[in-house]
Amino acid sequence: MTKLSTWATVPDNSDFSIYNIPFGICILDDYYYACSRIGDHVIILNHLIEESVFDSFDLPLSTLTEPFLNSFIGLGKSVTVPFREKIQEWLCNADYQDAWESDIFVPIDDVEMMLPVFTRDYTDFYSSIEHATNVGKMFRDPANALLPNWRHLPVGYHGRASSIVVSGVDLHRPSGQTKANDASSPTYGPSKRVDFELEMACIIGKENQLGSPITIDNAGEHIFGLALFNDWSARDIQKWEYVPLGPFLGKSFGSSLSPWIVTIEALEAFKVQGPLQEPAVLPYLKSTGDNNYDIDLSVVIQPKGGTEAVVCQSNFKYMYWNLQQQIAHHTVNGCNLQIGDILASGTISGKSEDSYGSMLELSWAGSKQVALQDGETRVFIQDNDTVIMRGHAANKEIRVGFGEVKTQILPAHE
Ligand code: MN
Secondary structure, X not given: OOOOOOOOOXXXXXXXXXXXXXXXXXXXXXXXXXEEEEOOEEEEHHHHOOOHHHOOOOOOHHHHOOOOOHHHHHOOXXXXXXXXXXXXXXXXXXXXXXXXXXXXXXXXXXXXXXXXXXXXXXXXXXXXXXXXXXXXXXXXXXXXXXXXXOOOOOOEEEOOOOOEEEOOOOEEOOEEEEOOOOOOXXXXXXXXXXXXXXXXXXXXXXXXXXXXXXXXXXXXXXXXXXXXXXXOEXXXXXXXXXXXXXXXXXXXXOEEEOOOEEEHHHHHHHEEOOOOOOOOOOHHHOOOOOXXXXXXXXXXXXXXXXXXXXXXXXXXXXXXXXXXXXXXHHHOOXXXXXXXXXXXXXXXXXXXXXXXXXXXXXXXXXXXXXXXXXXXXXXXXXXXXXXXXXXXXXXXXXXXXXXXXXXXXXXXXX
């Protein structure tokens, strides 16, 4: 990796180093702008391309002032990859450092970050073997925790795209039907078991035609980038409703996405080998090389007015099924992915108990208290708690991070 040195001001250990240059959408003075970020400043791309050095890019201005990045992403990697590299080059060329005082750069606190893409479809996978095993042990047979299909295909379900919200948007505790184990009939009321799921979102950057599967070797071309994702779950509603067709209202009350899409190119230096897959997968799922990503992840719970407490430290590299396999499997029947679609990874748990990516696992189905700061404990998420997920990749030289996805759970509607 070439060493880069920018004239822009970047705080030490910033997620948004010169090596990152992610993409997002912000609102500034009531207008939408496609933007990037360096340190604690957003880069307004519409203003940036007025710099003559970007003249070689035939970027239709409208793609940079729309409420979503879909059109920009749709220009394709042949445009967006060199464009991002040109931004890095420009930020490292001392001839342009006077631009720091221009309207290209805006302090992050002066803008409102929005959802980065319009998402037509959201699929949630179940690709961590540790998570699937924990859930299987709790709810089925500890001796046969994984269902027979699990090691043969990346299990998933169709999620609800309309209720995906950006970091900072509060959600209300959902109400619905639940049934206690010893009750003869269900009751209606606010969920008592609201939970987070620590996940990563893969943002699709290239469509495939209906009827044309994406092969595993071509799957990488369809990934624009990654973001943090909290797949909110109401465990008591989910438990009662999910047989036989899977998650429904226990999931669709909301999912939270971080505002910055870190490009898959920015994560190239952090590729690692995934877990050994036994038994061998079918040929259409066979991937070679390093297809997992070493991204440190953490989950924090902050009671209202209280101190942040880290309850989980995990890593994206634990995923049994990788992104390419998820894409190949998703489209093997001819299903078409579209630009802006989200494929969420599934809860990312590791082997150790402090790496479990949900309260369901951390509290082992509510059987033990999880310690927070200030003497507080939790089994599931309480009203007015804020859950914050953070993630970054780092080695000795560079750091590329995602910032955070932060959501407060408000009391149920009356
Ligand atoms: Mn999930």
